[in-house]
Amino acid sequence: MKDVDINIAIKKNKRLADTYKYYGCKPEVEGPFDYLKDFVRDQFNKQYPKENFLVYWNEYNNLKDFKISDNVESVGGVSEQAHYIMRIITEYHFVQAFKAMKVDMNDPNVGGEKGTPYRITKMYTGNSLNDDSELLSGRWSDRPAIANFPNEQKQRFPITKRIDIVSVCSHHLAPFSTLFRDGAYALVSYIPDEKVLGISKLQRIVDWVSRRGHLQENLTKMIYDEISKAAETASVYVKLSGLVHTCESLRGTQSNEGSFSSEYYGGDFKDIDLRREVRGM
Structure with missing residues (x-):
C-alpha cells in the first residue's frame, strides 16, 4: 500500500474548499480523512467500477461514531461500499502505525498486498457485511434472521x-x-x-x-x-x-x-x- 503525501493532500483540499466558498457552492461532505480521498477513490474504482464513489464517500463521512460494543444498525446502518471505504482507510493507518513502530514493511511476513495491516483490518472489521467470523465483525455484520x-x-x-x-x-x-x-x-x-x-x-x-x-x-x-x-x-x-x-x-x-x-x-x-x-x- 503506497503512502500519501499528506502536505500536498491537505493543500489540495484547502484550495477546493476555498473555491467552493468563493462561488457559494455547497461542498462535498468534509471528513477527517479527506487527505486520503484520491487514494481511496483509486482503490474503490477498482473494486466497484460502476459505482459513484462520491455517494459512498459522503455516506462514510456522514456515518456517526458508535460504541465498540454496538452494531452499526445503532447509527442507521451502512452500505457494503461505505464499509469497503472504511476498510481501505483503516488498513492505510495500520501501515502507518507499523512504520511508526519501526517495523520493516519489506519483511515478507509483514508487508505485501495482503500483509499484516490487511489481516488486522479484516480481523477487526470483517471482510464484508456478511462476514460474521472475525473478532469484531459483530459491529458490522447484519443482524441474524431469527425466526x-x-x-x-x-x-x-x-x-x-x-x-x-x-x-x-x-x-x-x-x-x-x-x-x-x-x-x-x-x-x-x-x-x-x-x-x-x-x-x-x-x-x-x-x-x-x-x-x-x-x-x-x-x-x-x-x-x-x-x-x-x-x-x-x-x-x-x-x-x-x-x-x-x-x-x-x-x-x-x-x-x-x-x-x-x-x-x-x-x-x-x-x-x-x-x-x-x-x-x-
Missing part, C-alpha cells in the same frame, strides 16, 4: 443451551473466551411465553452480540436483552462461567489461574432454585 414459532403446547419450561463464546476486551482488544479453559462455558436459557426460538438461533444471537468490544458484565446483559427481544419474554438466564481474558493471562499480571464469571437474569429466573436447576442440566 420464532408459536408455543403451541403452551408449556412453560426452560429451554437451555451451553455454547462457546468469543469476544474482545474493549480496553486492550485482546480476546476472552470459553475456549481457553476446560470447563468454561456460556449458558443461555429462556422460558417461552407465546413464542419459541429455533435452538440454533441462541448460538447465532450470542455470536452476533459477542464479536465486538466488551466488558464481560456488559456483554452478559446485552445477550440477555437480545434473547429476551427475540423470544418475547423476560424469563431469560445468561451465565458466562470461567472465561479467560488474555489481557490478563498473556500480559500484565500474566495470571494462569484467573477467570471471570458473570450472570444476568429476569422474569421467572429470579428464583435461585430455578437457576440452580438450569445450571445442573
Whole structure:
C-alpha cells in the first residue's frame, strides 16, 4: 500500500474548499480523512467500477461514531461500499502505525498486498457485511434472521443451551473466551411465553452480540436483552462461567489461574432454585 503525501493532500483540499466558498457552492461532505480521498477513490474504482464513489464517500463521512460494543444498525446502518471505504482507510493507518513502530514493511511476513495491516483490518472489521467470523465483525455484520414459532403446547419450561463464546476486551482488544479453559462455558436459557426460538438461533444471537468490544458484565446483559427481544419474554438466564481474558493471562499480571464469571437474569429466573436447576442440566 503506497503512502500519501499528506502536505500536498491537505493543500489540495484547502484550495477546493476555498473555491467552493468563493462561488457559494455547497461542498462535498468534509471528513477527517479527506487527505486520503484520491487514494481511496483509486482503490474503490477498482473494486466497484460502476459505482459513484462520491455517494459512498459522503455516506462514510456522514456515518456517526458508535460504541465498540454496538452494531452499526445503532447509527442507521451502512452500505457494503461505505464499509469497503472504511476498510481501505483503516488498513492505510495500520501501515502507518507499523512504520511508526519501526517495523520493516519489506519483511515478507509483514508487508505485501495482503500483509499484516490487511489481516488486522479484516480481523477487526470483517471482510464484508456478511462476514460474521472475525473478532469484531459483530459491529458490522447484519443482524441474524431469527425466526420464532408459536408455543403451541403452551408449556412453560426452560429451554437451555451451553455454547462457546468469543469476544474482545474493549480496553486492550485482546480476546476472552470459553475456549481457553476446560470447563468454561456460556449458558443461555429462556422460558417461552407465546413464542419459541429455533435452538440454533441462541448460538447465532450470542455470536452476533459477542464479536465486538466488551466488558464481560456488559456483554452478559446485552445477550440477555437480545434473547429476551427475540423470544418475547423476560424469563431469560445468561451465565458466562470461567472465561479467560488474555489481557490478563498473556500480559500484565500474566495470571494462569484467573477467570471471570458473570450472570444476568429476569422474569421467572429470579428464583435461585430455578437457576440452580438450569445450571445442573
